[in-house]
Amino acid sequence: MKLFNHIIMTEDINKFIRIIHQKNGKIKIQYDFENQVNIYKWLREFGYRKSKLDNRVIYYREHDGEVKQTNFLKIKTAFSDFLQNGNYKNLPENINQNDILEWYYLKNPIKENSLLKHILEDELSNTEIHSLRMQTNHSYEHRFQINEFIKKLLDWGFKKTIDKISSYSSDPSPLYYKQISKEEYLIFNHFASEAKCEDGFDCWIGIYQNEKLIGKKNPSNIESVQLDFEITRDITLIEKFLN
Structure with a gap:
């Protein structure tokens, strides 16, 4: 002032x-x-x-x-x-x-x-x-936040594939995954990815014998970490996996 x-x-x-x-x-x-x-x-x-x-x-x-x-x-x-x-x-x-x-x-x-x-x-x-x-502009803000989160996932070492069999949502969606133990993968599915303002990310831990099965076969076990993940609210849930 x-x-x-x-x-x-x-x-x-x-x-x-x-x-x-x-x-x-x-x-x-x-x-x-x-x-x-x-x-x-x-x-x-x-x-x-x-x-x-x-x-x-x-x-x-x-x-x-x-x-x-x-x-x-x-x-x-x-x-x-x-x-x-x-x-x-x-x-x-x-x-x-x-x-x-x-x-x-x-x-x-x-x-x-x-x-x-x-x-x-x-x-x-x-x-x-x-x-x-x-x-x-809510639509602009939303798209920017979505794109920024995808950049963070890639910076954190996540890989991208497509959920061809809809293992994590009702339609095929992009999956971002990172191996956190021998058969455990931290997975984000980008739900409603074609929508302008209704898309977002759910976070899971899925069990696969190898990463080539992700998006092609259902996991042998799946655990929800956080649905509709928000980074400012939920980052503590996954921090230990990001190093």
Whole structure:
């Protein structure tokens, strides 16, 4: 929050509002084009951005080298919170914080217009595209996690074959196996492997006379280790076999 503290302690409230002294002696708060530009620049300095992701408009925030999805309402809330905190300087005489807040909620100066787009819009890097897809696209996130798990299995020394006789699921599926004793094999079957978002892995220990039988013959014995295996939850179940 160091950036935010720096912003709120150094901002002049007069950058965002224009004071009109009326003939009847009253003071009116307004904002013009320059004020709106300064508001949008404040939002940009605070890390808010607008872009397109997979042909959809997306709002996000850059902070500490990371991007996080947000929305237009949260962007507006960030500025209203700044006004409510009242940590700006140079508040004109005869105006108090409540007057500023009344102006903000009455005039609604932050709008989804071309000016906001011009100031906040950025092109996403490949790293940012991946990060935001992981946050906003369940199918993309799922496929990425599936592929990452397969990479881990191969890194751990698992071999791949096909379960031609459906020993471990209702349809032929990829099997990843690793020998853990003379006739014991740690086996992951990739169930529903052709589905976009419904696939996953079951973990077993199967007994075979040799590895050439895996996927071609039923094991002489089978033990479930964990159905619908999740690496963050279930890794301790197989750690001793990964060395």
